[in-house]
Amino acid sequence: MPLPEGEFDAYLFDCDGTIADSMPIHYKAWQQALGEWGADFPEELFYAWGGRTPVAVIQELNARQGLAMPVDVVNERREQVFQELLPTVAAVPEVVEHIEAAYGTVPFAVVSGSSRESVTASLTTLGLLDRFDVMVCAGEYLNGKPDPECFLTAATLLGVAPERCVVFEDAELGLQAAAAAGMAAVRVPPPWQRGQLSSR
Structure with missing residues (x-):
């Protein structure tokens, strides 16, 4: 799951289906x-x-x-x-590899359509909650994905320009939101496709 070309000053992650295989x-x-x-x-x-x-x-x-x-x-x-x-939830291994490799060198945010309670519970279960500097969750922005508001909010909170952020997303609406925010993105495949990738 390679990063797009370029230099990035922040990583923004969707939670469900991206960090958590939930x-x-x-x-x-x-x-x-x-x-x-x-x-x-x-x-x-x-x-x-x-x-x-x-x-x-x-x-x-x-x-x-x-x-x-x-x-x-x-x-x-x-x-x-x-x-x-x-x-019963597990992490998406390919995404956790990126989190562990870049942790401490660039700031991270979680940008989710789920509630803060739900995201916090998922990340706590996975032992990853302490990795994230910022969380932007449902109820904390007006317009949901594919509107770019949630990603732009996270970039502002991190103090990083949108074009210097890379988004990790599994959902088409999220990828549309990242593009509308002017951010590069990594598409996280669904479980059935990830299995094919890892077996090649």
Whole structure:
């Protein structure tokens, strides 16, 4: 998983599916929380919407399926189930290699569509929380990915120009947000593709 060409003064990481191989357990949590309200969330759509905040997902599902799920209640239930499943989460090895290689030489930020509680729990489980100087999470910016706001916020907090940042992202919406921010990016493949890469 090579870096793009150039010199970078900061690394910005998405969390779920990028640092933490947590998308499968996030999907299980969504399935359980939404199933209690009769909502349908196909796996293909779940991955296509990677990078959206949970609130935006629930609101969109309500609109599409003619439901009136209470957003806060469903989101809290989803987070509860996720926390129960969290001990099974693993890190994405190729991304951790970059974290360990550059730690202490450039500042890091986590930029996520998940809540600060969820991101903190994932990074704590993986023993990586202390690596990150800045966290920008759901509820801490107005416009979610593919809008560049979250990445630009992280760059500002780190004091690094956007063009000197490189983003690690697994989701298409996140890669679009990085491009809109004027940042280089490393695409983190989904689990089934990472397995093929490591076997070559």
